[in-house]
Amino acid sequence: MERRNFFRITSLAGGGLLLGTYLPFSCTTVDESIVDWEPNFFIRIGSDNTITFICSQSELGQGTSTGLAMVAADELGVSMDKLKLEFGPGSSERYGYLQDTGGSNGLRMVWQSLREAMATTRGILVQAAAQKWNVAPEECYCEDGHIHRKDLNEKLPFGAVLDIASTLQAPREIQLKEPSEFKYIGKPVKGVKTKWATAGTTPYSINTKLPDMVYAAIERCPVWGGELVSFDGSKALEIPGVVDVMEVEPTELQQEDYRGGVRPGVAVLATSTWAAFEGKKALEIQWEMGKNGLKSNDDIRKELEADYQTKSEVVANLYDAEKLFPRGRKYISGTYDSPFQVNACMEPLNATAYHQGHKLEIWAGTQAPQLTRERIAELTGLPEAAIKVNNQPSGGGFGRRFFCDYVEEAVILSEKLRKPVKVTWSREDTFLTSKYHPLCKDYWEAALDANNFPVSIRYRGSINRPGAYRCYPYSIPFMSHSYLKYKEGRLLPRASWRSVFAHPWGLGMECFMDELAHNAGKDPLQFRLEVLKNAEIQEQKQWPWVGSDLYPKKLHNTLELVKEKSSWGRLRTNGIFQGVSAMCYNGSYCSMVADISVREGKIQVHKFTAVIDCGLAINPSQVKGQIEGSIMWGLTALLKTPITVKEGVVQESNYDSYDLLRMQEAPDVEVHIVETQDTPSGTGEVGVPGVAPAVLNAIFAATGKRIRQLPVTEELLMV
Amino acid sequence: MINGKPHSVEAPDTMPLLWALRDLLDFNGTKYGCGKGLCGACTVHVNGEAVRSCVTPISSLQNKEITTIEGADGNTLLKTVQEAWYDEDVPQCGYCQSGQIMNAAAFLSKNKNPDDDAINTAMNGNLCRCGTYVRVRRAIKKAAEKINGEQGSEN
Ligand code: FES
Ligand code: FES
Numbered sequence: 001m002e003r004r005n006f007f008r009i010t011s012l013a014g015g016g017l018l019l020g021t022y023l024p025f026s027c028t029t030v031d032e033s034i035v036d037w038e039p040n041f042f043i044r045i046g047s048d049n050t051i052t053f054i055c056s057q058s059e060l061g062q063g064t065s066t067g068l069a070m071v072a073a074d075e076l077g078v079s080m081d082k083l084k085l086e087f088g089p090g091s092s093e094r095y096g097y098l099q100d101t102g103g104s105n106g107l108r109m110v111w112q113s114l115r116e117a118m119a120t121t122r123g124i125l126v127q128a129a130a131q132k133w134n135v136a137p138e139e140c141y142c143e144d145g146h147i148h149r150k151d152l153n154e155k156l157p158f159g160a161v162l163d164i165a166s167t168l169q170a171p172r173e174i175q176l177k178e179p180s181e182f183k184y185i186g187k188p189v190k191g192v193k194t195k196w197a198t199a200g201t202t203p204y205s206i207n208t209k210l211p212d213m214v215y216a217a218i219e220r221c222p223v224w225g226g227e228l229v230s231f232d233g234s235k236a237l238e239i240p241g242v243v244d245v246m247e248v249e250p251t252e253l254q255q256e257d258y259r260g261g262v263r264p265g266v267a268v269l270a271t272s273t274w275a276a277f278e279g280k281k282a283l284e285i286q287w288e289m290g291k292n293g294l295k296s297n298d299d300i301r302k303e304l305e306a307d308y309q310t311k312s313e314v315v316a317n318l319y320d321a322e323k324l325f326p327r328g329r330k331y332i333s334g335t336y337d338s339p340f341q342v343n344a345c346m347e348p349l350n351a352t353a354y355h356q357g358h359k360l361e362i363w364a365g366t367q368a369p370q371l372t373r374e375r376i377a378e379l380t381g382l383p384e385a386a387i388k389v390n391n392q393p394s395g396g397g398f399g400r401r402f403f404c405d406y407v408e409e410a411v412i413l414s415e416k417l418r419k420p421v422k423v424t425w426s427r428e429d430t431f432l433t434s435k436y437h438p439l440c441k442d443y444w445e446a447a448l449d450a451n452n453f454p455v456s457i458r459y460r461g462s463i464n465r466p467g468a469y470r471c472y473p474y475s476i477p478f479m480s481h482s483y484l485k486y487k488e489g490r491l492l493p494r495a496s497w498r499s500v501f502a503h504p505w506g507l508g509m510e511c512f513m514d515e516l517a518h519n520a521g522k523d524p525l526q527f528r529l530e531v532l533k534n535a536e537i538q539e540q541k542q543w544p545w546v547g548s549d550l551y552p553k554k555l556h557n558t559l560e561l562v563k564e565k566s567s568w569g570r571l572r573t574n575g576i577f578q579g580v581s582a583m584c585y586n587g588s589y590c591s592m593v594a595d596i597s598v599r600e601g602k603i604q605v606h607k608f609t610a611v612i613d614c615g616l617a618i619n620p621s622q623v624k625g626q627i628e629g630s631i632m633w634g635l636t637a638l639l640k641t642p643i644t645v646k647e648g649v650v651q652e653s654n655y656d657s658y659d660l661l662r663m664q665e666a667p668d669v670e671v672h673i674v675e676t677q678d679t680p681s682g683t684g685e686v687g688v689p690g691v692a693p694a695v696l697n698a699i700f701a702a703t704g705k706r707i708r709q710l711p712v713t714e715e716l717l718m719v
Numbered sequence: 720m721i722n723g724k725p726h727s728v729e730a731p732d733t734m735p736l737l738w739a740l741r742d743l744l745d746f747n748g749t750k751y752g753c754g755k756g757l758c759g760a761c762t763v764h765v766n767g768e769a770v771r772s773c774v775t776p777i778s779s780l781q782n783k784e785i786t787t788i789e790g791a792d793g794n795t796l797l798k799t800v801q802e803a804w805y806d807e808d809v810p811q812c813g814y815c816q817s818g819q820i821m822n823a824a825a826f827l828s829k830n831k832n833p834d835d836d837a838i839n840t841a842m843n844g845n846l847c848r849c850g851t852y853v854r855v856r857r858a859i860k861k862a863a864e865k866i867n868g869e870q871g872s873e874n
Contacts, residue, residue: 061812061849190808197813198804200748200788204814207747215742240731272730274738277754346752346760346814346848395750395814396848427753621808625854629811632850655757655846664839666852 037162039124039170040117041094042072044086049159051076051145052084056095057106058367059087059193060397062684063622064106066191068114070184070618071107075118075177077142078158080184085192090369090389100368102402102496103586104682107618108547111680115176123171128161179616179677188621193393205365205392206424208352213420216413217276218248219283220263220433223293223648224492228264229286236268236282241275244268245283246416251379251408253493258368258403259375261493263433267413273424280426292648295491297340297439300645303487304441304462312460312481319536321477324456328447334515336444336461336508337709339642341437341497344658347395348430353410354420359386360411365394367402375404376411398633399496403435428653436643437497438462440504441484444512446476452520460484461508463501471502471584471689472509473552474528475535476516491645498633499688502585506689507696510581511708514697524697525559525568525580525593532556532582547681548587555582558591558611558674565672566593566609575599576606579698581690587681589613589674590627594694595667598702601714605635605667605695613674615681624671626683631669634691636661639711720783721746722790732778736770737761739777740787748788748817752846759845762818762825763787769825788817796866800824803862811849819845823859832863 038044044052053072059065065085073080088094098109122142129147130137139150146155179185196202221228233245246267253261264287268279314322351364360382366372369391377384394401406425414421425434442461446454460481472478497503517527535552559582562568568578575597582591592610596603608631617623640659644651652658696707699717707716720726721744728734728743737754740746740763752760754773761773764786791798800823810816819842826833826841833841838859847855 061810061814063811188808190805193813194805194808194810197810197816198801198820199791200817200820202813204747206751207741209742209745272734272738272742273751274734274742344848346750346758346812346846348751394812396812398848424751427751427755625808625811625851628853629850632847632852654755655753656755660846660848661850661852662844662846663842663852663855666850666856669853 037166039121041088042114042117043076043121045158045162047159047162049145049157050084051078051082051158052086054086054088056088056099056110058101058365058369058391058397059393060101060365060367060401061394062106062626063191063193063619064101065193065393066189067107067618067622068110069191070189071111071114072118074182074184075115076122078145080189080191082145087391087393090366090373090391092370095370097370099370100402102367102399104588104684104686105547105586106682107680108587108682116174119174119176120170123174124165124168125158125161127168127171128164129156131164132156132161185618186616186620189619190621202393204347204395205352205363206347206350206395208363208422210352210354210420213352213422214243214269214417215271215273215276216267216269216421216423217273217280217426218265218267218409218423218429219280219285220265220429221287222432223287223289224263224490225290225292226264226648227288227290228266229288231266231286232284233266233268235284236279239275239279239282241271242268242279243270245279248409248412251405257494258371260408261403261405261435262408262412269417269421276424277426289648291488292491295645295648297491297645300439300486300491301337301441304484306487307484308441308443308460314479315482316480318472318479319475319477321456321458321479324477325447325458325479328455329450330448330452331445332448332515332519333443333445334508334512334706334708336442336504336511338440338504338507339710340439340492340645341637342431342434342643342658343396343398343400343495343497344430344660345394345396345398345400348427349400349406349425349434350423351407351410352420352422353407353414355380355411355414355418357418361388361390362407362411363390363392364407365392365397365401366404366407367397367399368404372404372407376407379408380411380415398498399500400435403495405435427655431653431658432650435493435495437503438490438494442504442508444508446512446516448519454516454520459508461504463505465501471505473535473550473555473584474513474531475533475552476531491648492650498630499585499685502583502685502689503637506581506583507692507710510583510690510693511696514579514693514700515706523569525563528580528582529556529559532559546586548679550584554613555584555589555591558582558589558613561611561672561674562591562593562609565611565670566595568593577698577702579694579696579701581694581697583686583690585686585689587615588683588686590686590690592687592690592694594698596695596698596702598699598717601718603695603699603712603717605665607668607670608694609670610687611672611674612683612686613676614683614686615676615678617673618680620673623673623683627671627687628669630685630687631691632661632666634688635665635695637710638692638695639665642711721785722787723793728777730777733776736763736772736775736777736780736785740772746787746789750814750817752815752818758815758818759822760815760818762821762845764821764825767825767828769822788821796828797824799865800827800862803858803865807854807858807861809851809854809858811851815845815847819847819855823855823862827859827862827866831867833859
């Protein structure tokens, strides 16, 4: 994901600020009886020995809160069972500009600073106990929430030394734990969020209830770019529980499109969510639909196709591809189509805001608590210091909750009412008037030599990233052109959608690699290994959200492993065929093999074997879970109806028309994790883009048909 | 009766149980997913049967026994299912999981020894956007083993 505020990390790092370690020590002691000690913004230790991990990053189900708690537990010397969990408010004063969660960055953003902060805390606790016992600090160590004395069998709970600890300075030198000392990191540990979810007690923002709170639902303009002409709320007001009806003025979509973009709407305010929903149905509204009201998704596709015919410039040129391209003996091409998609998080978007004039408090599950606070300050004119964003665990985010329009709505209403207002989106709202993964059209071409081996690849398509940084790992020379543009703005506003641009990118690249392999008469997996072997490391570290350079060798390694684990090439019984894909995304690498069969136009996905390199896997159970989930996500995009648009209006309104993959269709999944001590990267998205190509390549193996578009329908399989 | 205790609400007859539970009675474990009986997130038990609370008006529930995800105390089966869910580390975001667990518990009360096909059929209406299906399947088998094991030792 592209986001401006990540740029600031660079400047922070340049200034030498190491988050956590240098944070001011805020000791909350006023009187003799110490209650809480907060040596930094990650941990709170109470004199009653309660130890609370304060998670700065967002929990959307990807397990970041558990992963980070494990890091804290190990580095501090606390047992995971004892560690309570809280979420830190959106705050750049506390967490630098490292807090917003996107691009699978939850762990890699704070892994180092969290460890340093915990090692510092441990250092202080040890010093405090050493003073109490009158021994050298070297004689003490932390374990299980206690400081232990090496020479005697004595220990003190952390809570017992806070009076001294809170007066001490941080040690000048800290010592991070050696991997051999980790008790949790690297093990499949279950955290607080798993306990919550099995008991049904996860504190999602949709549960928010405040004294005097108003429940709101909004009917939004069904066409992007449309306007409110007039409305009549009298029928809505007759519904029991409805207390008021009012206009919601739109906010302009900003250059950084995760800010703004509240649609024109009419809000129904009520005494329960249900009454608000019922009232919404009774509204009578006149909209002016505008230009988009005449367009469908096919029109948008045609705009991209037309733009393909126009002149473009080369924006990236690897291994001299531009020079080599005209020298081909033959040329082949593949054009890949992917439709609009929606995140369809199971927890509908919602937010609660309480605007009190001089200060404002927000309760929301957001991926971007800092950005939200910044944006709300901009919107309301309040200083950031007057705004508190209580970030809560989300019932799915997948990129959508990085965009803060749904929080803006609650703020706009609460500003009018000066009461706490909870805006809950109905399921229909989340399909019909949300923000969407864009429709893409991608053109891949290759120049071949006399042996049909590719000598240069040219890409032109909807993805605007290949010019800046790319997920292109191979040694075949590659160039990309400036991206395709719509004639007149977007038909639907954009949101990030699990793996963002990597999804259409992976679809094109990994299907095309397969075509190139077959053309050259090579096994597709072997072919990839061959063109990865001598590929060069690509610099990408300069993009903070990527986090590290691209190492083709790592991808090569995952491919070698998946070849072995999937018994590649050896499975040919029962009509089962295999397809392969290899993807890299923001420092992680994932190769996968799909085992499928096709019978009478019906495709069955039997099994996925995946190998991931995500650096040090802090929690293997969660890493595997993310890949399992990514596969279901990718299969939904591959097999189910996408978002379609007619006359500007989205046609899919609930889970009946936008179906998700279901239990009966869920394949077996086997995930293998590459063992490494490299810095953790991320796992939430790298597994998504390879899913469709692996299956499509398997369909080719099974039927000889090249399908280059999503979704795969019976029709496409039968022709 | 909700989880063994009597409750009453003042609300229009047509209000779905889901919203009475969540907004009026503070049983937030039961989730709103689709409001149309399409996703299973709102599943509760009414007299032991799995029911979608988003399409069940409160007027139909007088003197019925309702069990929600919060009702595991004294409900051994539900507790066992929850434990299996924890052991297998099923939930990701967790939002669909109350419904998954309630549906699985109702299913296991009727089919104590389900195979994959039976599980797939029974759970096919419970959607999970995070894609936890593989583990849901595993957890149901684990819960079944546990239930059978316990019964075996009692006999
Ligand atoms: S909320 Fe009831 S089935 Fe979806
Ligand atoms: S765990 Fe997130 S929807 Fe199922």
